[in-house]
Amino acid sequence: MSASKRLVVCGGSGFLGSRICKYAVQRGWDVTSISRSGQPKWETVTSSASPPSWAHKVSWERADILRPATYGPLLKTADYVVHSMGILLEADYKGVVSGRESPITGLRKAFGPVDPDRGIKRPLDQKAGEEVLTPPNPADQFTYEIMNRDSAVMLAKQAAAEDTKAFAFISAAAGAPILPSRYITTKREAEQTIASEFPRMRGIFMRPPFMYDSSRKFTLPVAAMAGAGNLFNTVTRGVFGGFMGAAATKPLPVETVAQAVVEALEDENVKGPVEVPQIEELAKKSWRKNML
Template sequence: MEAKRLIVCGGNGFLGSRICKYAVARGWDVTSISRSGEPKWNTVTSSASPPQWARKVTWERADILRPATYAPLLKGADFVVHTMGILLEADYKGVLQGRESPIAGLRKAFSAAPQPGNPLERNVDGKSGDDADADIRPPETKEQLTYENMNRDSAIMLAKRAAAENVSAFVYVSAAGGAPVLPARYLSTKREAESAIASEFPRMRGIFFRPPFLYDSSRPITVGMAAMTGVGALFNGATRGVLGGFMGAAGTKPLKVDVVAEAVVEALGDPAVKGPVEVPEIEELANKSWRKTML
């Protein structure tokens, strides 16, 4: 049987790198796409040296906001995963150059100003539908990483390119119900991406993972934050979810990042899995995958 070919956009990140790891373990042909190529390993694992499995991954560089840079890499793919997004917005060049403070970025994130529609509505590919060189960012957000262009538009355009290549399954890493410390647009853009992908590309099996806060000992800060989130989850359970609407993702049990990564790979390999995948289903998929390795 020919090995499945998987493309992971954001494969050098905290979750994406582990998706690559579990896919390699299944004997799949894995390609990671990111702006920087191979990860800086000390930022995603506990070691600065690349793990052995990383040698079996093809680390490609491309810009998720410019489809022309990654479109050729999707040819022949069976599965595509989108793991990219931002928690907070900022004029990143302005912040780096000292022209804008991170606080200004926060104000933008919580603003109620009208936001651009999704790229399918804006026809960013041009009237002919063949102009893949179009930039996803609308002119007014040219230097801005926004929830719209990172959490929503990049995923929709990746799904469009994947569907054009007859990819059989597409995983979009969304999010559990919104935490109160994040702007409402963080979650709404995630849900908009899910909806657009499901409705616009029905022949492609869309899988929408909704993980809670992710942690791992390789990032000690996430362990402490997970403990705090876990307390919220216990409280939510003890009160039978009375404050669940207020607490959002902070009231959802955190998961180890490897659990979610293993579940993503299991879901891709199971034709029955499609649509939203909530925390209980994520754990079930990870357990199913783990049992397979024990046989």
């Protein structure tokens, strides 16, 4: 067991975030999850509707990532902070799932002309205590700039103010051709800003590929296609790699990425972008520790 550390995971109720919490608990860390829902709806992130045995060791807190005043106090004394949230399409994905919003609306928002910043001040331009990322129209909050970039920069700003040792941002592997370029460019902008503006805090930028798990059946065929794309890219020696983007990147089990995140936080030598091969190595290192 590692010495007790305090970890805060923003997005800890999600597909990846919940598993990061799990592996941190296994190390005996004090773990706090921050999300709008508090505790996850377990049937959406695991194969069971019942909380797993480790869940009672996590403090499941409700807060709004777009309003730092709601989560700022939870960051005090945190050794590590993780930003594990973002969007694939500029739509209210929960609204799409529930039927309140059409998937076509999300596609139109993603590929149509937009005002990406919606008139909101960037996090570094906002004064302490006055930070807020909520646009006048709540529907406008689901943009790549706000969800994938500014929310991460804002969280890093708050973490740095609390002298957090390490900050892990869940970025992404090179973008796939089916997604707008702004999906990946906003991720990279977040990485660059966090690294340059908060140099005293060890920034870790995980770049996972498509993640899958048997608890989410729809991820399995997608992972199979991504795996085929990776094999094709290997056979052709990367001739089409630039075009295929993430579609040519080997998919990983979400458990592998979660293990790697926790290992990266504890390993003081890990800093900056973490690509797929290193993610796999970190996960193996974590697995060996758990076997001892």
